[in-house]
Amino acid sequence: MKPSIPKGTRDFSPLQMNRRNYIFDTIKNVFQLYGYQVIETPAMENLSTLMGKYGEEGDKLLFKILNSGDWRSALDNTSDLSLGQATNKVAEKGLRYDLTVPFARYVVQHRAEIVFPFKRYQIQPVWRADRPQHGRYREFFQCDVDIIGTRSLLAEVELLQIIAEVYKRLNIAVEVHINNRKVLAGIAQYIGFPDKMVDLTVAIDKFEKIGKEAVEEELRQKGLTQEAIDLLQPIWQLEGSTEQKLTKLADLLKDTDEGLKGVAELQQLFQLCEGCGVDKTNLLLDLTLARGLNYYTGAIFEVKTTEIPMGSITGGGRYDNLTGIFGLPDVSGVGISFGADRIYDVLTELNRFPENIAQNTDVLFVCFGEKESQYAMQCAKMMRQNGIKTEVFLDQSKIKKQLAYANERGIPYVAIIGEEEMASEVILLKNMLSGEQKQVAKAELEHFTLR
């Protein structure tokens, strides 16, 4: 029997974990500097919480957990049920599909104890029964940060500051694509198909992936007339500075309330960025940005690296009624999600992980015999007092084997212990790279530093 793991899931080795933790810690530190507080929610939610929140396709992609005990008896005499109804009979719980719906559920359930505006972050795995393929997993981590309970556009500005700081620290050059859902609604109205807003966003969302012609073909299939599609042309072709584009757009959408509101929000956002000292050079107005999720109602963002071709590595937006589905209407919020797996791929491809990220242990004690090992255990404990990560080779193996272990593990120092070192109460510390050696008195180890 050869052990394996389910398709689309992954084991993470120590090196991968160190790299992943470098990403998570960087993101987490920035979130904390901005005063965001961490929460966690359970892996399992009631299916009643999850179903119907991600569209029909999403319902199918939820991992459902079989009820404990005699689940089969719930199916007795139910041959007339649909598959979905039968599933409801045998499964009450499912694995979370994203962090947004559980967050909305959390806010509603704990509203009495939350101080609003509530700034929270959450870094946890999510699960989707998607067909596994290159770069798409059935278990992956999301890093979400949201401000809920304020309509101030300064919240959007703050998230743009956070994006800039995270990618500065990760040393990845990025550009932030910005649009507004109200503008998209205005465009749908402007071309005479206000009820096609969703189809329009779904199609436009593919603009970069499949190109303008294919998007237009999809719109035609969704029932848009050639006349409507022609009306879109001047919008795709807007030119000039962001300010100039927005002025022209306001003119095109002048008869649509929603569209004008969206343009005004975008204008205000860019002005606030300036007032707050946010570097605007990497902020791009992108009218082809739609984002698939239906709960967005205002600003939407996507971040891409300018260094290599790669999809969005961060995305999010403003939602006005996310908690409404759980009975708490009119709580506006804005949030973004960092895609840890894609950021990992970018850093790998660009070779930008910090050096020495593989190194866990500073010093390995190499011992000539069991008495030496016991002496080494005492010395190692003293070195750890000063924060030095120290291992003792525990087996009574040949010195060559012990040194090979240090090499394979990439341990930069070994402390060699033989009779002589024990007798003189010292350790012989050797730099594995330079070959340099020096004696250190055992009595000094508690305060010893390596560099």
Add this chain to the structure above:
Amino acid sequence: MKPSIPKGTRDFSPLQMNRRNYIFDTIKNVFQLYGYQVIETPAMENLSTLMGKYGEEGDKLLFKILNSGDWRSALDNTSDLSLGQATNKVAEKGLRYDLTVPFARYVVQHRAEIVFPFKRYQIQPVWRADRPQHGRYREFFQCDVDIIGTRSLLAEVELLQIIAEVYKRLNIAVEVHINNRKVLAGIAQYIGFPDKMVDLTVAIDKFEKIGKEAVEEELRQKGLTQEAIDLLQPIWQLEGSTEQKLTKLADLLKDTDEGLKGVAELQQLFQLCEGCGVDKTNLLLDLTLARGLNYYTGAIFEVKTTEIPMGSITGGGRYDNLTGIFGLPDVSGVGISFGADRIYDVLTELNRFPENIAQNTDVLFVCFGEKESQYAMQCAKMMRQNGIKTEVFLDQSKIKKQLAYANERGIPYVAIIGEEEMASEVILLKNMLSGEQKQVAKAELEHFTLR
């Protein structure tokens, strides 16, 4: 519709998360100081990996994941199947039940890339469909640390060092109960029921919970004779120092190979502790310690606090063939698991969490208007450069409301921004506790420290 979460699961609020992270970080830091490397495995494992590893009861307590797509058709014409067989038809995957079996699977699957001895730690949630009750959850975290690929008893000593260091840092007084499975096997042989070793350990494991009489009653029900139970008496009643007890025990078990091996291992372990400078005052030989899990073959440990009544907060032991079930025999290892939830309860009851653990944000900018907010966004960004956790109140609310937010969030400093501060390019920093105020120049904020 009132939102809720599945029974036995929990949301963790920011305060709870800070407390939990304090525990996890303390444990993690000690693991790292000893050179242990982190891995993670997927939440879902193939049921073939998990089933049969935790006994019949464990199989029932596994959360099973319904196959995607038309799971129901697999049940067509299968009315003669048992519930277990039917479950196998509709569920291929399950949630991990502990970290030990996935670790064994990981070691076998990745053996080519692992440098042995492999010292790893793993901190992840596990899931069990247990009946939820006070202090027992269906989702909880385990913090496991293992050394695999060495038979050296120094590995046991190292884990005892780790236990001592973790609880010293957490400021919890503990005692470590120590026994050896070979001793228990020897006892089973000595009383004439070598094949009742498992029943004996299961019964003895309840010694502390249900008392000696009830244990003896259970043994009687399992088929032990009164004569055999009488033979156990001198073992329960051993007296003297650890060394004296072990000498007497060696005498009692002199005709059992396994028992003598176990006693010798215990003697050697205590001697090694002495040689390695481990404080032995809190190490207790406890012949009533059995630990339920069947894979243990040598030393077994359990840690209890001496400060309040509470079950075991850490436990583990030596296993000689954990990876054998996955086709890699004869790899000996030893590991322990820290129970984060119980440690949380102990620290809560003893009121030993560090002060200020609730505090996330150092400074809140309180602003008289929108221009002030924009100025504050610039200043806050500068303070964050020096590691000060800083928030700007984003809404244009009354100053009283902004100050109330600082209070409720426990933020120790506010920076008040009005026209005057903007004009003189300063901030007015106020200590919320002492009421003390001082002006700080905006230009100095990047290097400003609070204390």
